Amino acid sequence: MRTRIIITEQKITKGGEIKLFQIRLPKNCKRIVAVGCDIRVETELHYGGLGEIEESGDEGHVNHGSELQWEILSNPYAGQLVLQSMEKANIFFYDHLWVLKYNDSFGEVQDIESFDAFSIIKKPEPKKVEVPCDTTIINALYRDSLGINEGNVTYFVKVLVWIEYDENVK
Amino acid sequence: MLKPYYKEFDIDVAASGETVKKTFEVDKSVKTVRGVMLISNRPDLVYYRGSMRLEINKEEIFPEGYSASRLLSSPNVKPNDRIYSIGEHAAGNGLIKIEYTDSADGRTTFGAYTVTLCVDGEREED
Numbered sequence A: 001m002r003t004r005i006i007i008t009e010q011k012i013t014k015g016g017e018i019k020l021f022q023i024r025l026p027k028n029c030k031r032i033v034a035v036g037c038d039i040r041v042e043t044e045l046h047y048g049g050l051g052e053i054e055e056s057g058d059e060g061h062v063n064h065g066s067e068l069q070w071e072i073l074s075n076p077y078a079g080q081l082v083l084q085s086m087e088k089a090n091i092f093f094y095d096h097l098w099v100l101k102y103n104d105s106f107g108e109v110q111d112i113e114s115f116d117a118f119s120i121i122k123k124p125e126p127k128k129v130e131v132p133c134d135t136t137i138i139n140a141l142y143r144d145s146l147g148i149n150e151g152n153v154t155y156f157v158k159v160l161v162w163i164e165y166d167e168n169v170k
Numbered sequence B: 001m002l003k004p005y006y007k008e009f010d011i012d013v014a015a016s017g018e019t020v021k022k023t024f025e026v027d028k029s030v031k032t033v034r035g036v037m038l039i040s041n042r043p044d045l046v047y048y049r050g051s052m053r054l055e056i057n058k059e060e061i062f063p064e065g066y067s068a069s070r071l072l073s074s075p076n077v078k079p080n081d082r083i084y085s086i087g088e089h090a091a092g093n094g095l096i097k098i099e100y101t102d103s104a105d106g107r108t109t110f111g112a113y114t115v116t117l118c119v120d121g122e123r124e125e126d
Helices: A146-150 B043-049
Strands: A002-012 A018-024 A029-041 A077-085 A091-098 A127-132 A137-144 A155-165 B002-013 B019-025 B030-040 B050-056 B059-067 B084-090 B095-102 B113-124
Touching: A002 A018, A002 A137, A002 B059, A018 A155, A029 A077, A029 A091, A029 B043, A077 A146, A077 A155, A091 A127, A137 A146, A137 A155, A155 B059, B002 B019, B002 B030, B002 B095, B030 B043, B030 B050, B043 B050, B043 B113, B059 B084, B095 B113
Parallel strands: none
Antiparallel strands: A002 A155, A018 A137, A029 A127, A029 A155, A077 A091, A077 A137, B002 B113, B019 B095, B030 B084, B030 B113, B050 B059, B050 B095
């Protein structure tokens, strides 16, 4: 048995969009062992991106006078992803997806006040599942939330499925 | 007895949206490739914009579109945990093919950068 990754990408363009799609697995697939998701944004984000926060009075700011002033950043939320097998496992994956996760780590050592999404505190690992596959189709549903707040944002949802397959079967 | 092997290969990305295809060769004494990792002088661009395809000894390890952010490890990650393990993969002909794609992302501004593929494996004793 060997492992390979199947990647499916869907483009989201409208706020609140609900995308139904299918992920096709190879015929020699025996089971699904892990699932991961990535988001890639094409248009600029107005809030929660890498730019400055829009100031709205004192909301989100804690001012301690001469002490450190902390700014509160919200992790921009992208949407929900659901994966369904055609067999007994039924819905085997349900997760909320985030465009960025600032609070996954602290900034690099030289700049303790900065919070960067790519200051990764640990290797990103896929979510482990155990789904046998007799049929080769997975139903997927993605519900957008990012576009509801941001207006129409164009971004891509990438679904990665790790499968175990029998290399003796072509 | 096998000894540890480690080598770095550079990939220069000069233009936005560019796909860079490169083939590297590990030393002849290398028997297995155990893990890979990406580092860069601009890890933020790799994180948000990078995707790749990796092939070792004619076998696909990561398909086209695999997010490069999944192979990044910052100094916050423990040193022994930074390499992404791919199991004991035979080096075979020693050829490593990588296709690195830079894609536009609304969260970043492009600037030429270098991505470095780090390969960890085992080699024959001298």
